[in-house]
Amino acid sequence: MPSLELTFLGTGTSQGVPIIGCDCHVCRSKDPRDNRTRTSLLIKAPDLHFVIDTPPDFRDQCLREEINRLDAALFTHAHTDHIMGFDDMRRFCEMEDRKMPIFAGEETMSHLRRMFQYAFDPPQIWKNYLRLSPNVIQGPFQLGETTVLPVELPHGKMTTTGYVFSREGRKLLAYFTDCASVPDVAREAARGAEVLVLGALRDAPHPTHMNFEQAFKTAAAIAPGRTFLVHLCHEVAHAKKELEMSEGCQLAYDGLKVLSTKS
Numbered sequence: 001m002p003s004l005e006l007t008f009l010g011t012g013t014s015q016g017v018p019i020i021g022c023d024c025h026v027c028r029s030k031d032p033r034d035n036r037t038r039t040s041l042l043i044k045a046p047d048l049h050f051v052i053d054t055p056p057d058f059r060d061q062c063l064r065e066e067i068n069r070l071d072a073a074l075f076t077h078a079h080t081d082h083i084m085g086f087d088d089m090r091r092f093c094e095m096e097d098r099k100m101p102i103f104a105g106e107e108t109m110s111h112l113r114r115m116f117q118y119a120f121d122p123p124q125i126w127k128n129y130l131r132l133s134p135n136v137i138q139g140p141f142q143l144g145e146t147t148v149l150p151v152e153l154p155h156g157k158m159t160t161t162g163y164v165f166s167r168e169g170r171k172l173l174a175y176f177t178d179c180a181s182v183p184d185v186a187r188e189a190a191r192g193a194e195v196l197v198l199g200a201l202r203d204a205p206h207p208t209h210m211n212f213e214q215a216f217k218t219a220a221a222i223a224p225g226r227t228f229l230v231h232l233c234h235e236v237a238h239a240k241k242e243l244e245m246s247e248g249c250q251l252a253y254d255g256l257k258v259l260s261t262k263s
């Protein structure tokens, strides 16, 4: 049975939770599930291990989860909360003495190239520096035996790349974060996936992110096996909010591990 092992490296919104200088009850919470680093997911397939996004907390997330191998990185978009740990992939280049394959849409890749120019056009190759093998996404692609279908999602004035992962013809995971909605094409691409990961910021509406109500409706339309919500802000107290979840939906939290197996 094909399967992916998922580890939620981070589940927080752009500033993380707690927020610097905030003394609200969630930022002061002793519940470890209310401590959220910026959103990122580790995916372990039987043949390859890859991450979606490298947030500012990426180094701490790698240490916390004892990640000692990384075969590729996929990027959703170039907002700083998704890319500022980019350079910390250098350690995986050093350990394996190889280039890191990265995958991103054209606009995202151009921002990465601008911000991390030294890694794209190195003046000199050092073994412990970040070395890249960049791949601009133009359609479905393979990561070993895993087929990856990219879809476009609206995120304010920009577009975010969502990803649907399949193995042996089975849709195992759809990952849609940082989007104001999930258009029909993306819904169809994700329909019936074993696991759906959706960005859901808070209860109140937001111009560029889905709130809980929108995420619940989107999950119901996609009808996955299970849905996990990420990119949560400090208005979300895990213990209280998990009692208000729509059927089949759960709040993710940092360190949560999920196996995408057909039950």
Ligand SMILES: [Zn+2]
Residues within 6 Å of the ligand: 013, 014, 039, 079, 081, 082, 178, 231
């Ligand atoms: Zn974000």
Ligand SMILES: [Zn+2]
Residues within 6 Å of the ligand: 018, 019, 022, 023, 024, 025, 026, 027, 234
């Ligand atoms: Zn707060």
Ligand SMILES: [Zn+2]
Residues within 6 Å of the ligand: 077, 079, 155, 178
């Ligand atoms: Zn964003």
